[in-house]
Amino acid sequence: MTKAYERLQKCYEAFRAKIDFQPKVALVLGSGLGDYADSIAVEAVLDYHEIPGFPVSTVSGHKGRFVFGYVGAVPVVVMQGRVHYYEGYAMEDVVLPARLMKLMGAEILFLTNAAGGVNFDFSAGDFMMITDQIASLVPSPLIGPNEERLGLRFPDMSQIYNRGLCQIIREAAASLEIPLKEGVYIQLSGPNFESASEVRMCRILGGDAVGMSTACEAVAANHMGMKVCGISCISNLACGMTDQPLSHMEVQETADRVAPLFKSLITESIIRMGKED
Ligand code: HPA
Numbered sequence: 312m313t314k315a316y317e318r319l320q321k322c323y324e325a326f327r328a329k330i331d332f333q334p335k336v337a338l339v340l341g342s343g344l345g346d347y348a349d350s351i352a353v354e355a356v357l358d359y360h361e362i363p364g365f366p367v368s369t370v371s372g373h374k375g376r377f378v379f380g381y382v383g384a385v386p387v388v389v390m391q392g393r394v395h396y397y398e399g400y401a402m403e404d405v406v407l408p409a410r411l412m413k414l415m416g417a418e419i420l421f422l423t424n425a426a427g428g429v430n431f432d433f434s435a436g437d438f439m440m441i442t443d444q445i446a447s448l449v450p451s452p453l454i455g456p457n458e459e460r461l462g463l464r465f466p467d468m469s470q471i472y473n474r475g476l477c478q479i480i481r482e483a484a485a486s487l488e489i490p491l492k493e494g495v496y497i498q499l500s501g502p503n504f505e506s507a508s509e510v511r512m513c514r515i516l517g518g519d520a521v522g523m524s525t526a527c528e529a530v531a532a533n534h535m536g537m538k539v540c541g542i543s544c545i546s547n548l549a550c551g552m553t554d555q556p557l558s559h560m561e562v563q564e565t566a567d568r569v570a571p572l573f574k575s576l577i578t579e580s581i582i583r584m585g586k587e588d
Pocket residue numbers: 425426427428504505521522523546547548549550557562
């Protein structure tokens with residue numbers, strides 16, 4: 312057994328000792344969405360501190376707990392706060408929560424984030440459903456000995472974002488009359504925002520939105536055979552696309568402003584996912 316798996320198993324045992332709940336959907340909340348967890352029908356809460364060896368975030372505005380409950384009739388586990396590679400954690404730590412939620416029973420990983428718009432057709436406040444990603448500018452979370460119990464050494468990545476789930480999100484957005492952009496998410500390490508030239512690089516490489524999370528989690532989840540989907544809140548146009556310097560405050564303010572719409576899109580999408588199988 313690899314060290315990573317041993318650790319994961321310990322986390323799972325700590326969860327199992329405290330919580331009796333099997334989620335279908337695992338939802339990761341990005342900036343501005345933290346209080347979504349308070350709006351679900353909560354059954355149980357597990358603070359990250361209660362799980363030995365679990366990575367805990369240092370970013371302000373990120374809480375640190377799993378919330379278990381129901382969105383409509385769908386059992387969900389919600390991650391209120393995630394850890395980022397730029398905090399200094401190893402990729403193995405960054406993806407441990409996603410792996411743990413799979414062990415809890417979640418079949419679907421629903422990733423959300425705030426991201427910079429790279430595509431000139433985007434505006435601050437837009438939502439972009441992620442259709443594919445570029446993760447190759449940060450280390451793969453699968454580097455190191457492979458744990459066969461998790462997945463294959465060389466896993467396929469031809470459909471990282473599950474097409475069926477993407478279609479459900481499209482239909483959910485249409486039913487709520489929420490405009491939905493689509494595109495490729497590109498993950499950079501952060502924590503600094505990009506230079507204007509790096510943003511141009513992202514565009515040339517095929518990115519539509521740039522951020523500091525998500526893609527590595529999607530790789531780890533695909534490795535484990537989870538179905539993955541994701542939505543970015545375009546909190547700002549990326550560096551060089553406007554005259555203004557970027558700040559975390561701007562990211563937070565836009566994310567907070569559109570959070571009510573974002574939440575209704577997530578709720579409608581999850582309810583529809585619960586009807587699939
Ligand atoms: N770049 C990277 N990450 C981000 C941005 C950005 O412009 N906005 C929100 N997260």
